[in-house]
Ligand SMILES: CCCCCCCC/C=C\CCC/C=C/C(=O)SCCNC(=O)CCNC(=O)[C@H](O)C(C)(C)COP(=O)(O)OP(=O)(O)OC[C@H]1O[C@@H](n2cnc3c(N)ncnc32)[C@H](O)[C@@H]1OP(=O)(O)O
């Protein structure tokens with residue numbers, strides 16, 4: 001399809017999804033799932049995933065009563081317009097202004113520079129009638145920083161942009177993926193006025209007289225929508241990784257290459273240890289991210305309930321965990337989808353394998369909702385603060401509770417003596433805790449050598465990111481172990497998931513061996529024992545590998561992959577797909593007579609001469 005056809009088709013699908021949601025007797029969860037799965041990525045997604053939550057989280061009761069009924073019935077369609085051409089990561093650097101005019105009791109929205117143009121918001125370019133706009137609030141000449149405003153963008157009768165608004169689509173994005181069905185847009189204001197009551201005033205407000213009343217709660221609650229989406233993105237990572245691994249595992253069981261004895265059948269590529277070494281850690285990651293995503297949803301729900309009771313104690317932990325796990329899981333999943341493409345050899349590069357599309361749609365997850373490095377630096381900031389408080393009498397809690405055992409973890413030596421010891425959850429956990437703590441403390445010690453802490457932090461950015469990743473990987477491993485010790489029913493299932501848990505943990509030790517050795521968390525002998533155990537675990541998982549991806553229960557339609565078909569009938573279907581290509585509509589291609597024939601004829605003529 002052309003971009004316009006792709007876009008219009010997405011509108012059709014989105015409206016169809018909305019019709020189903022309204023007609024079918026669905027639970028809230030089911031309708032949320034339908035919205036997300038029927039429309040990824042699409043404007044419906046962002047209306048529900050960002051525009052509505054922003055109003056819920058930052059609007060007053062009156063504002064919620066006014067705007068939510070319209071949004072819930074989709075009588076207005078909204079987007080989340082925060083990022084600008086010149087600033088995305090640095091939210092406090094946004095340039096759009098919202099200046100209060102007490103004469104008219106209005107805010108004047110303006111884009112003072114080209115870099116202040118809103119740029120990237122999904123749904124902004126062509127679909128949304130409204131937006132939550134983030135702009136610098138200015139009253140009486142004083143800049144109070146970034147605040148949220150609900151703004152109508154288009155005429156509700158003919159969808160034309162309102163006077164004072166220039167709006168459009170930012171153009172084609174990466175690959176030929178479905179993200180080109182999304183109208184990520186640009187928006188400039190030219191002294192555009194909105195009523196004062198359209199500033200989202202739950203956190204802070206401006207009185208009729210123009211007095212700014214700052215928030216009596218942490219200003220970071222303004223970032224709440226991003227935190228909620230980051231939490232969902234971790235579960236999305238599990239789904240995306242599972243889709244890619246399902247395709248690659250099923251195809252690896254179908255594909256045979258080399259290894260035939262005396263003209264017999266060739267070897268399934270899934271039996272090659274290199275294929276297992278690349279594929280099974282990704283299979284384990286799909287399960288690991290699912291379980292940590294379940295835990296993160298609990299953490300987010302818990303912090304949301306606490307915030308409603310003005311209990312802000314776990315807000316820093318929630319921010320660090322959502323930021324760090326979003327960063328870590330999306331980076332691993334993006335790399336994992338690409339690895340799954342390569343695991344499928346040449347056929348993985350075909351569009352009909354489903355992997356190029358999945359990669360094209362998925363990889364922006366490393367950037368949207370926060371660039372992954374910037375988010376890990378938020379985790380690092382949180383860890384440095386925690387380390388600095390060790391010994392202050394304030395015991396670290398939650399995911400940093402292990403830091404409370406710093407005295408032990410800084411000097412303990414791993415007691416791993418044989419390969420089977422790597423199947424001991426306590427030993428594995430202590431190894432990851434020691435590595436994470438020692439990396440964090442090493443950063444803190446190096447930081448303390450700088451007089452200027454901000455300068456030191458800047459100098460140590462790369463080390464700090466690695467310490468943050470170590471902390472996040474510990475969280476994922478620990479939540480996998482907790483899951484196994486808790487809710488898994490059925491001995492057989494539990495044994496298989498145990499294998500995956502240790503594959504996940506031991507592959508990380510192998511991948512980040514430098515960390516574990518340089519922090520003396522393990523010895524090189526213990527590392528060799530871990531590799532030995534890893535190989536043994538691959539052998540144990542191999543007979544159940546296809547069953548473990550079938551367990552994701554994805555339909556062929558949802559997978560969209562000839563290679564990942566449930567029936568394994570790959571080769572005939574590859575031909576069937578190939579013959580559908582328009583290039584095969586004629587045996588002699590367009591262009592033969594204009595370009596190929598003259599070339600050949602000229603060659604023949606000169607050959608005769
Ligand atoms: C298979 C297909 C799958 C498809 C799946 C589809 C899913 C689609 C889902 C979504 C679609 C994409 C839509 C995308 C939307 C967007 O991208 S919206 C825009 C996102 N933008 C960002 O994330 C910006 C990132 N930057 C920031 O968050 C901030 O600028 C910052 C980096 C955090 C810095 O902020 P600030 O300068 O204000 O703060 P600091 O000085 O660094 O810190 C001050 C203290 O505040 C604490 N803090 C910071 N942020 C938060 C927060 N969010 N919550 C709580 N606390 C926060 C920080 O820790 C400091 O605390 P301290 O002083 O105690 O240390």
Ligand SMILES: Cc1cc2nc3c(=O)[nH]c(=O)nc-3n(C[C@H](O)[C@H](O)[C@H](O)COP(=O)(O)OP(=O)(O)OC[C@H]3O[C@@H](n4cnc5c(N)ncnc54)[C@H](O)[C@@H]3O)c2cc1C
Pocket residue numbers: 046080081082083086087088089090119120121122179184364367368369370371372373374377461
């Ligand atoms: C597909 C897609 C959809 C999006 N949808 C929306 C949306 O709906 N609404 C919305 O408001 N926005 C949206 N965005 C914008 C997105 O949120 C930003 O692109 C994202 O936050 C990254 O910010 P940036 O582009 O400014 O990157 P930058 O911060 O410019 O990153 C560039 C490089 O600089 C590095 N860097 C930046 N700051 C630091 C630092 N302090 N220390 C070390 N390194 C640093 C980064 O790590 C990165 O390598 C979308 C983006 C994409 C790709």
